[in-house]
Amino acid sequence: AQSVAQPEDQVNVAEGNPLTVKCTYSVSGNPYLFWYVQYPNRGLQFLLKYITGDNLVKGSYGFEAEFNKSQTSFHLKKPSALVSDSALYFCAPDNTNAGKSTFGDGTTLTVKP
Amino acid sequence: DAGVIQSPRHEVTEMGQEVTLRCKPISGHDYLFWYRQTMMRGLELLIYFNNNVPIDDSGMPEDRFSAKMPNASFSTLKIQPSEPRDSAVYFCASRPQGLSYEQYFGPGTRLTVT
DSSP states (O other), X not given: OOEEEOOXXXXXXXXXXXXXXXXXXXXXXXXXXXXXXXXXXXXXXXXXXXXXXXXXXXXXXXXXXXXXXXXXXXXXXXXXXXXXXXXXXXXXXXXXTTSOBOOOXXXXXXXXX | OOOOEEEOSEEEEOTTOOEEEEEEOOTTOOEEEEEEEETTTEEEEEEEEETTEXXXXXXXXXXXXXXXXXXXXXXXXXXXXXXXXXXXXXXXXXXXXXXXXXXXXXXXXXXXXX
């Protein structure tokens, strides 16, 4: 069985400060790991993914994520937050046997001016 | 590319009525997913298809829910009869064959059952 945990329901940061949204997972085999973002009243949008190779993955809007195999984590980061980054963020490991992703509960990021 | 298309965008219906939600995936995508999102339960996978064949429907809450994919460019999610607890935003998503690909989500259908 696979599972994903986003331990923080809410993350608050000030604009210009670095942000981290945490994700840990449990997936059999080699994981494919995804982050998605959801803005209010919109569908989810793909942000970035780890498939293989470099543990630091760069994605859209200046976001990046670091794959840590020993800690089974895939934390989302950004060096300098913007107010427009305020949204709901989902971590989603992919079950390489079933073709579907398991979505975390989501973390609401609020960036204050 | 128009992306994943869902209709209607909003649906308000009375308890007991039949509701049909529609989805057109991105052309060439082999996987299609139906999700439900609520404040209480978050994002739930209801069912997904690969090459028009249902692969896993374990997330379908009750027999009142059914989904079909008659061809590669169209899928429906039907609720009959609808109940107030079915009120949610329903998302359709698609992606290509190959496990490294991300999902592309539609804008969702906001369903309100009164």
